[in-house]
Each structure stands twice: as C-alpha cells, then as structure tokens.
Amino acid sequence: MVIDANMYWFPEELFGDREALDRFIAEAPRVYGTNVYLKKGEGPTQIVVEKPEGFPSLNYAEGDYRLETMLADMDEAGVDRAILKVPGCNEWMSLEMCRRFNDGMAAYAEASGGRMVPLAVVPATGGPRVDAEIDRCLDELGFAGVQLCAHYGTRYLDDGLFAPLFEKLDEKGATVYVHHVPIPVDASSLLDYNNLRRSYGRCVDQTTAVGRELFSDFFARYPHLRLVHSMLGGGIFAIAEMLLPKPSRRKDAVQRFETDGGELAKRLREHLFFEMSHAQPWGKDALECAVKVLGADHIIWGTSYPVRKEWLLDGPAFVRSLALSDEDKELMLAGNAKRLYRLD
Template structure:
C-alpha cells in the first residue's frame, strides 16, 4: 500500500485543537471515545501507509451544536476555516466536508454558503440525528433543497442514539450502526431521494445495517409499501468502507450496493492507525475484479470530487 497512493478517503476526520479544547470544556466524548489528538503530519503518515492519495476531512460527532445557536455558528466557522487552511497548505492531499449547525437551519444555510462559495468545501457533513431530530425530518428540508440546488455531496456520520447506552457497550460499537440505519430509512421513506435527486449522500460504515437488512426494511421505505421501490430507493445512497471491509460485512455491501457508489474510508484518527490499516489490508486481500477495486479505491469518488481528478 505504501508505494501506491491511489485511494480517495471520504471518511477521514480532523480534530482542530481549539475544537478539541472546546469539547473538553463541555465534558463531551465522541460516541464513548476520548477525543483523539490530530495533526496534518499524523494524517499524512496514515495516508502513506494506507495508500491514500487524498483525504476528505470532516468533524465527527458531536459536531458543533451542543444547545446554543450562537456558539454553534461560531465554532462551525472556526473549524471550517481551519479545514480550508489545511487544504491550502497541502495541495492535492486534502479536501473537506463543511461542518454545519443543525438543528439551527438558518445557521446551516449561511455556513453552507460560506464554506462552499468562499472556502471551497467539497461538500457538507451532517450527523444522523441531533438530539433526536433525524435526517428526513421536515424541519431540515430548506437546507436539503439548497444543497440539492448546489448538487452537493453530503457525508452522513452517525451520532449517539437519543437513548441511554447499554452499560459497558460504548455507542460507537453498535449504536452508530443503528443510528445510520435509522437515518437512511427515514430519508428514504420521507422521499428525500426522490425530491433531491442531485444530492450525493454517502452513508458511513457501509451503511450501518442497511445492506444486511435491506429486504426487511424496504417496504417501509416506499410510499405504497412496494418492496422493489424501497430497495431501489436505498440503493441510491453512496457507501464508504470505513471499518466495514471484513469478510463478514463486505460481501453484504457488495451484494446490495450499486458498485459505482462505494468508496474507501479509514475513520482515522477515531480508528487508530493500526485499526485503520487492519481494515485497509482486509480490503486489499478481498477477492474482487481489478476494475471494481480501482472503482472503490478511487474511480467512484473521482466523479464526486473534481479536485481529485
């Protein structure tokens, strides 16, 4: 991997120092994990080892909205300007998904415009839910209408379930997968994939349970309960391979997803270097046609991110 940098990593996180300090002041963890230390040098080291040419950076859960609109707007602007500076200082190696301020829709619209038009963001990152309001909710539609008008890429990252975790099971272990599945079903059943056809929505971690449970959930994703319609809607999502390239998970993803809508993900640094490399090696070892491997590593995401071409 180290001598063949080719991959486009759409699931790579950043942790700006001021953002990390802000989370620490609020006593916030990320899905049960401590906030990791981040540096561009550390990211580039991981990328060299994993064969990653370009990483699209994003802020992970809990995002920037902890209950105060003004604080969220200020922090969103700070992390987006930090990300844009990283991209400028490392030409070709990084892009970024803009952090927005949901459930503050007006703030999200303003920050999306600034990030996409002024800072050159490659898309936006949205959490699956913010304090129980899931993607698919009618309150978020003004933002989705604007993002669809812009033909934007939307990276969907899991959040914590709006329910207490099971003692001893941190949210990142299983709740994140369920949260992604909940958001995907809600977006599909509310018709977002029909009303916003120009959005490119990437689901994290292989889409949670969607590939595995598609036949079970498809009927509620269709307005008339039609199985085929529900499956077709769910297959319009894009998927990343972050922590999902095992011999157990990857066959389900490849059997379900449109092969032109799968991309590589590392989940670094929330997945430490060795964990990220473990899943990259599993993907390398998995038997598949060369053309499919090239598409997952790079080709599919080149179409979404012009700066990577």
C-alpha cells in the first residue's frame, strides 16, 4: 500500500460562487498583512494569497482540485489512499468557513470510496463551538485527525492562547498535522527573494515551531498528543544533535547551553513526527540522512499535490530508490500514516 499523507484540497465551487468567494476573501486578516484576491487572465483562474501584501505565498488554481482528476493522478502514481488537507488558509478562516471546508472534504471522501481521508480544520482559539466541530469531524464524519498551522499571527502553538484547543485535542488523543505558514513570524530578511521566502521561509517556520514545542512544557501539558510537522520539521534532522546536546565531558567554566539528560530526546521520540511535504526536492542524500537521525518510523511520505504533479506521480519511485531497507521504505510510504491516522 502507498499513502500520500499530504494531498491538498480546496473547494472548486468557490470559484463559481461569488458570494461565498467574497466571504472567503473578506476573512483574510489584512490588518496582519495578509492579502487575498482573485486573479484572472492567462491560464486558470487563481485565488492568490500574499503574505505580506505584495509577496505571493499561496495560489489556489481552478481545476486543480477536481475529484476525478485527483483520483486519476493517484491511480497513475500507484497511490492507494490520500490524507486530505487544506493548504494554508485555515490560518485565518472562521468557524463557519471551516465547517464549509470540512463538509466539502467529507463529500470528497465519500465519493472517493474511502480512498481519501480528511483532516479537520478549525479555528485555533478553541472553545465550545470548536469542540463540537472537532467531535463532529472525528466521531461522525470519520476524519483521521486535525490540521493546524505552525503559528497564528505572531504566536506559535506552545502559547497559552491555544490551551483550550489543545486540552480538547489531548482529551481526544488526536493526531495533529502542523502545516507550515508561508513565512515565519520574523521574516523581513527573507521577503525579497522568491525561493528564499517560499522554501527556506517555510523551513524556518517549522524549525521554530518544533523547537518551541520541545523546549517548553507543551508535551507535559498535553501528554497524549502526537504532532506531525510538514517540511520534515524544516529539516530538523540536520540540527537535531545540536539542539539536544549531551552534557559536556569536560568541565566548562560557563554552561552556555541547556543540555539534554534524555527528556528532550524522549519528547522528540514520543510526540513528534515529520512529513516530507514532497520527497524529490530534499534529494536522496538528505532523506537518507533524515532516516538515519530521526528513524524511518518518524518520517512520512507526502506530496503537497497539486503544487507540482511530479511530486505525486514520481514520488513513490523516488522513495523506493533510496539506499534504505524495504521495511524503512514501507514505513515511510504507508506504515507510519496508517498508524498515526488510525487507518484501517
């Protein structure tokens, strides 16, 4: 079995429903520099998200999210099942808009014959109405978990503002997928260059999010949570040893770093997992290193489809080409997603 653990979904009908589209665009928090607009002209109609204004970060293209096309591409890639996610805009959507998106994903899941399994989107501030939507999605609609963003405004997930939401998710024992935000909170030096902003910026956001979860009391407060971070946690494998230094074997006059007596590594091992957000851009050497550092049982294959179709269509073959055991490849291509998202 092969599972794409990161397939994007967006409601196609929004492009043709002007009233709903206007409502969606109006919810964008312009006061925080997020600008959303409809773009028509050459090529497909797009909903473009700029963050900050003038710097495109997300593009939803009409026709990219048709069920028959998505299923056909899954067939061509040899992908059996897909985890559906909303790409980014859930950072600021109202509960009413989240419900509309959740209903749309549920309809796709039913029409796919179970090949698609969604993750619920909800506002991060929580509360009784949000709790009810989580219960509806997980218990009634059969969703596999909940999707959040790495930060909201200037606050990362360890902030006490989100405690009501995480208390509910911890009670449910839910797997939570944490998607990168287009740019990290501190991003001014990254804005001018597109690839630096759109690729490296996402990695900075994820590494910051993972680090804050590790070093705070986040998992002491929510001991039943499992978080799956996109973009391999921003490439966290490259600096994991640096972030979790062992006590010095030499006597230093000044202790400049917080050393790990085992608790931080335990949090990393028990609570944090990492989705590739497409394999090919990392390259074989980096992916093999990630497995060596983090373990194949902590890494999940995903594609960010339909951002680039080759990431889906050629992705399974790329993972199978890695110099890893067949068991490790199976874990990344299906086993880990089945376990974390409780797929039959």
